[in-house]
Amino acid sequence: MNASRADRLQTAAWAGVALALIGLFWLLSPILTPFVVAAVFAYICDPAVNWLVARRLPRAAAVLLVISSMGLILITLILVLLPMLYREAMTLARRLPDLVELFNHSVSPLLAARLGVEFQLEASQFRDWMSQHWDSAQDVVPILLGHLKTGGLAFMGFLANLFLIPVVMFYLLQEWPRLIKSLQMAVPRPWLERTTKTLGEVDQVLSEFLRGQLSVMLLLAVFYAIGLSIAGLNFALPVGVITGLLVFIPYVGFGGGLLLAVLAALLQGDGMTPLIGVAVVYGLGQLIESFLLTPYLVGERIGLHPLAVIFALMAFGQLFGFVGVLVALPVSAALLVGLRQVSSAWFSSKLYLGEQGSSK
16 A cells, blocks of 8 residues: 555656646747747758768768758748738739729629629728828838837847757757657656657658648649749749748638739739639649649548648647647647547447446
């Protein structure tokens, strides 16, 4: 009895330590963002580092090469996309009155005829407002720079986090094998085999989902950029790339990209041709994603349903903010594996099989 009681007390003590650690992470969540971002990127990049190490490249050099390549890709995307998005925003602001008149002449009569809803926008008010605020709208960059000067502390914190991410990522990737061994050593010996198996299943589900989804995002970004360019859209590259990146959030990505493409087509003022091209490109893109890319690259065997992904992102974002969004998919993968084990235990249980009554 004394030994049993001591075991229960020890288990309760360790459970209390675990809860205290969870509470500590909860309290420190505002400063954990760069560490969580670095951990997510390190997890994604670890196979590339291992591939380089297997080809006899020192691990430190492999880590530096992977991080540098990722940084160059991100910087290139930012330098290419930001100017284009700025020009598109300025074009939208300048042509907003024309879009209002187009709505009044084309969409409003359809609403009145089919739905009995009469809705008109005052184009003259938009023109007056634009004439008064156009100069300040064009000076948005100096205004933002002025805000950066006044909010210098917050901006310095942002730069510090931005610099901290690759540093933490380097150390995580450099010490990744040692970290895995340390975690294995920390697991109680009776639980080691089962824990290792469970974590292996979580890693398999998560890695297949993330890397498959990344392939889908890149391929769709290329498809939409080329397709919208052939359709004659002026801002084909930024709209296509943004659509491909937003595909990571199911349904929301496709809808947001389609909205951007339609808006860009309206801004061109070239009639219905760009709009028809946008409809064809996005229709083909949805078919290719649903029936070709996602089944073959991600696979239904993973079991992370799109609605589950949306719910996980929203729920963890609501609970933990940006850090919650980052950890939503890993936690969802772990819960998925746990649910599979619970389901397997339930279907093999005596209660489900009805063996309790027959054994009496």
